[in-house]
Ligand SMILES: Nc1ncnc2c1ncn2[C@@H]1O[C@H](COP(=O)(O)OP(=O)(O)O)[C@@H](O)[C@H]1O
């Protein structure tokens with residue numbers, strides 16, 4: 001069992017800066033948990049506290065039911081992979097992978113077996129005699145992962161391991177790491193993984209669950225799809241998804257027992273009845289209105305007349321090949337819409353066109369607390 005449990009964990013650095021504010025988190029045995037958030041939100045600090053590389057100011061950390069606050073990193077059953085690989089330059093790949101085991105006095109035969117097995121899993125058997133400088137960044141990172149695997153840790157900790165790789169290699173390495181997690185689990189290893197990234201696409205594609213952090217606080221912990229569909233607050237709504245959710249200031253209005261979201265230029269969009277109850281206390285108030293680009297269509301995606309259509313002015317169209325992103329404005333406010341190419345209206349800069357808002361998919365956030373007040377439980 002290698003659950004990782006954080007109870008009211010805090011971190012204040014010696015200079016008085018409070019990086020982590022009382023976070024509570026339960027990472028399940030064998031789970032792939034991703035920490036995601038903007039630079040400086042304390043992803044590394046939190047990971048390093050779990051690893052034992054950073055003291056905890058307050059709270060408790062448990063790994064596999066054992067309180068580890070005062071345990072040395074080497075006694076926590078963890079292995080860590082860093083962004084900069086941290087390989088020993090004078091050692092071969094084989095020696096780099098074997099080093100930790102040698103220090104732990106594992107018998108030579110066992111070391112040899114584990115190094116060769118790990119090398120095979122990562123397809124680096126051909127590289128075992130090379131030195132780090134004779135390899136590409138991607139190969140070095142595979143060696144760094146291999147060095148973690150041979151230790152057979154209960155918990156793998158990854159701190160932005162793919163950030164130094166080019167875009168294409170990042171995609172193939174992220175698939176490899178996800179597969180590795182499944183493979184280790186299939187072989188009966190615990191393989192709880194905690195993976196830090198600032199890249200929401202990595203988070204979405206790799207995580208069983210994602211913990212979204214901002215300013216040292218947990219914004220939401222959930223599966224990728226739940227974060228995408230049911231963001232608890234404006235931060236998560238804007239951070240998860242690419243291109244980002246449209247988030248604009250608006251006013252909520254009640255007219256003849258119906259609710260409307262009023263945008264710039266007094267453009268009104270009707271809110272679906274299911275959401276009335278949840279948001280009624282916001283009538284007459286400023287709110288944040290959120291809608292994803294794929295939930296704004298054009299007159300081909302929705303040819304009928306509808307009160308959910310409004311007129312906007314096209315600023316720029318980004319062609320993706322299979323779809324296009326149309327950036328348009330209503331009054332002074334900018335929006336993005338995302339439409340499949342087969343529904344393209346061939347819009348261009350300056351065109352005035354209809355845009356259809358799928359209001360069933362919209363979100364309303366409290367203007368002050370930024371909490372999502374339109375989620376229907
Ligand atoms: N040794 C330190 N002393 C003081 N502040 C630090 C120290 N290390 C990190 N910080 C601050 O703590 C915050 C979180 O840092 P970090 O965990 O590295 O963020 P992330 O990994 O999410 O980019 C940042 O504001 C950073 O400047």
Ligand SMILES: [Mg+2]
Nearest residue numbers: 043044045160
């Ligand atoms: Mg970091």
